Amino acid sequence: MSDFETVSVDQVPSGALILDVREEYEFVEGHASGAVHIPLGDLPMRYEELDQDVDAYVICRTGGRSGQAAAWLVAQGYSALNIAGGSGAWLEAGLKLESENGQEPNVR
Helix, strand or coil: CCCCEEECHHHCCCCCEEEECCCHHHHHHCEECCCEECCHHHHHHHHHHCCCCCCEEEECCCCHHHHHHHHHHHHCCCCEEEECCHHHHHHHCCCCEECCCCCCCCCC
8 A cells, every 4th residue: 555644634625625435324424514425345446436636635433444545545546635533533623514314413
C-alpha cells in the first residue's frame, strides 16, 4: 500500500469531497453533511465514481477503515486523506451532520 496523509477534522477544507466508507446502516443514521457514501467493501468496484483530480477526505467511525480506504485509493493514483478520529471527532468538533432516516443524526 502507498503512503497517505492523515488530517484532523479542522484541516478539512469547507466544500471538500468527504468520502464516507462506513456500512449503509451507519451512513443512514448519521454522516458529515454532503458526504459521498461508498462502503469500504464496495470501493474496489466503485472507486471510479470519484474524480481522480479531487482530494478525497475519507471518513469512517474511528479512522481504521478510512485509513485502509485512503491507502488503497492512493495506490490507485487518487489523492486521498484519512480523517483522524472519524465521525466521532467530526461530532465532537461540532461540524454539521445529517441523517437519511429523518431522525437526529447519530454517528456512535
